[in-house]
Amino acid sequence: SAVISQKPSRDICQRGTSLTIQCQVDSQVTMMFWYRQQPGQSLTLIATANQGSEATYESGFVIDKFPISRPNLTFSTLTVSNMSPEDSSIYLCSIGGDTEAFFGQGTRLTVV
Amino acid sequence: QKEVEQDPGPLSVPEGAIVSLNCTYSNSAFQYFMWYRQYSRKGPELLMYTYSSGNKEDGRFTAQVDKSSKYISLFIRDSQPSDSATYLCAMIQGGSEKLVFGKGTKLTVNP
Numbered sequence: 001s002a003v004i005s006q007k008p009s010r011d012i013c014q015r016g017t018s019l020t021i022q023c024q025v026d027s028q029v030t031m032m033f034w035y036r037q038q039p040g041q042s043l044t045l046i047a048t049a050n051q052g053s054e055a056t057y058e059s060g061f062v063i064d065k066f067p068i069s070r071p072n073l074t075f076s077t078l079t080v081s082n083m084s085p086e087d088s089s090i091y092l093c094s095i096g097g098d099t100e101a102f103f104g105q106g107t108r109l110t111v112v
Numbered sequence: 113q114k115e116v117e118q119d120p121g122p123l124s125v126p127e128g129a130i131v132s133l134n135c136t137y138s139n140s141a142f143q144y145f146m147w148y149r150q151y152s153r154k155g156p157e158l159l160m161y162t163y164s165s166g167n168k169e170d171g172r173f174t175a176q177v178d179k180s181s182k183y184i185s186l187f188i189r190d191s192q193p194s195d196s197a198t199y200l201c202a203m204i205q206g207g208s209e210k211l212v213f214g215k216g217t218k219l220t221v222n223p
Contacts, residue, residue: 004155006155009153031209033209040120040215041215042114042116042118042212042213042214042215042216043156043200043202043211043213043216044213045210045211048209048210092155092156094155099144099146099158099161099204100158100161101146101158101202101211102157102158103155103156103157104155105153105154105155106153106154106155108153
């Protein structure tokens with residue numbers, strides 16, 4: 001199984017600011033996935049990030065709000081922009097997609 | 113109707129009990145069915161996956177899929193306090209990379 005390191009593990013941010021979450025994998029992977037886990041809600045896919053191309057966003061998520069970078073095959077970042085309290089959630093990166101998805105430990109974000 | 117429905121609980125049982133966790137779904141194209149376990153402040157980890165209908169057993173855990181009823185279950189035998197976690201069901205269509213998750217059921221096993 002892969003080791004996925006996510007930073008920061010938690011943060012408290014002021015509304016209107018932005019936070020960049022980093023995800024580092026110990027092996028090269030083609031696709032990386034970013035999820036949001038809101039309290040009491042399903043884990044929801046935000047976008048899929050392929051190295052060397054624009055991320056593909058799911059319905060309800062836009063690049064201006066959640067810009068993603070994928071500079072190489074082991075690293076990705078997700079930025080939560082112009083934050084509001086509604087963005088308070090756990091954000092997780094993942095690899096593998098299909099039946100053997102692996103997740104980072106998540107970033108617990110609180111917007112005040 | 114949500115694609116995947118899962119009772120969020122919480123569910124509290126005594127040690128040694130048999131636990132039954134369930135999900136229903138609406139998309140008949142789902143072919144792979146997974147159960148993830150998520151401890152507090154950790155990411156989900158894959159417990160088991162099954163393809164199509166039938167049962168799959170792994171130690172104290174049994175996953176069951178009934179595609180005709182669009183219903184999946186996870187049974188935990190002889191539950192232990194270390195099983196206390198949130199259990200998420202997830203599903204995926206064949207050829208897709210997109211997992212669809214239930215809300216998760218929070219389980220507490222009391223010693």
